[in-house]
Amino acid sequence: MIVKEVTGILEELAPLGLAEDFDNVGLLVGDDHQKVTGILVTLDTLENVVEEAIAQNCNLIVSFHPIIFNGLKKLTGKTYVERVVIKAIQNHIAIYSMHTALDNVMQGVNAEICRVLDIMEPKILIPQKNTIKKLTTYVPLEAADDLKNALFEAGAGTIGNYSNCSFSAEGTGSYKANENAHPTKGRIGQTHFEKEMQLNITFKSHVEKKVMSALFKHHPYEEVAYEVLTLENTDQDIGMGMIGHLEKPMKEVDFLLKVKERMHAHGIRHSALREKPIEKVAVLGGSGAFAIKAAKASGADIFITADVKYHQFFEAEGTMVIADIGHYETEQFTKNLLVDYLTKKIPNFAIRLSGSKTNPIKYL
Structure with a gap:
């Protein structure tokens, strides 16, 4: 197979046209007509990931986050982004990013969070407009x-x-x-x-x-x-975040402990507990504070996301719990989702799950 054929399969899952306007998705480095020797799936494309691809004879890296986001004016190797791009080009490795295209589909990032946390009957939290x-x-x-x-x-x-x-x-x-x-x-x-x-x-x-x-x-x-x-109509299958319910209500502390264990979180920053059971759960992988209002309007008992700022926790206003479990933690299972998907679509092909640790945040 060539790169274009593999990315075409990925776009059946997450069409690039669904990505947010600010994003940078698709083939970021490489030739889409290059023959693929193997595929390495990762959350972030860092130097150690490129080295892992070289070692495993994978010349296509499928990454959730785009390594090139704001554009490059120089390629001198002075930043980690420049070094990744240079190393990839030198070793004829293509890099393809999905990011918010995968965020916005029913079987994407947030569906995986719901699966891990046993959230039932999930629906899109914020349907994308003009679709x-x-x-x-x-x-x-x-x-x-x-x-x-x-x-x-x-x-x-x-x-x-x-x-x-x-x-x-x-x-x-x-x-x-x-x-x-x-x-x-x-x-x-x-x-x-x-x-x-x-x-x-x-x-x-x-x-x-x-x-x-x-x-x-x-x-x-x-x-x-x-x-x-x-049309003004909304497509209920396209958009950011998801909301569903638990099979049985849980105490707030018990559910937060479950979230911490299942999502491998080192800690959870959260707003004040309400001393009420958790039944309706909203989730949004990555930086999701912009969806606090939507989560409240949906009647969620808790909103699980990441990168919430100090003053944004006040927006819970006692109507729900806001839980920040970490950016990496909310998105970490995305690469497993992609490996499973590609393995089903092209079962006789070398598809590897990256073992490189890419979380830039460390805890004492």
Whole structure:
């Protein structure tokens, strides 16, 4: 396999179009046509991880965090980022990052936290906006089914657990071709009337390129009349964080101790306990303080995240417990998720779980 084929499989799980605007995801270093000798999966790409890849004959590193985030103006080896990039290039190692693309999918980072903590029936905490679009086009009746099937094949028409969703209405279209046109039907210089179908179909924004390609390829007209609108509707399967419930309510201290054990946390910083049972749990891997308001609004008894600042703990306001268990700790199982996924997709390929320790925070 080549790098592009492997990353294509990863994008089936976490399309890059779902990543946040501030992020830097995708192939950051390397040639996407390079033949892959092995894949090393890691949370962070540090120098010791690149050395591990070299030792294990892996020339593709799949990393959760992007090693290049704010851009590089120099490659002199003076920073750890520059040294990683130089070492990777010198050894023909490609680096691919997923980050918030994987944060924003149902089977991503937060789903793994829920799995580890036995949180049941998790749902997206903050659905991502502007992820649903609607295509309206007009097609001759006899060509309508072929066009619909092509659009479905491209990924349009999926709503929740349903596929091949569309709405059609018959009517009469008109047009007059000028001398430079090559009309499929009708004659140049004459107004033509055609029985047409108005086709309405929704699609997720990250498949727009495929949907539009299918539209132009399979529509019979020389000039395709169409509209694409971004909808206010939210996709409940795309977004940040998750919220679910425990099978049975637990005492606050007992649940926090469970979290500490299961997530291998060295300590938990938390707001004041409420002396009430924990049943509804919200989670957000990584720096999640921005979601405190959403967690409160969802009725969570506790919100598990990382990188909470001093004053942000006050925002709990006695309505829930805010628990900061550490950035690395919330995301550490992501690489296991990716190894399992890739192993199922390409079982006869060398896929390694990095054994390098990349947590930059140490505890006494």
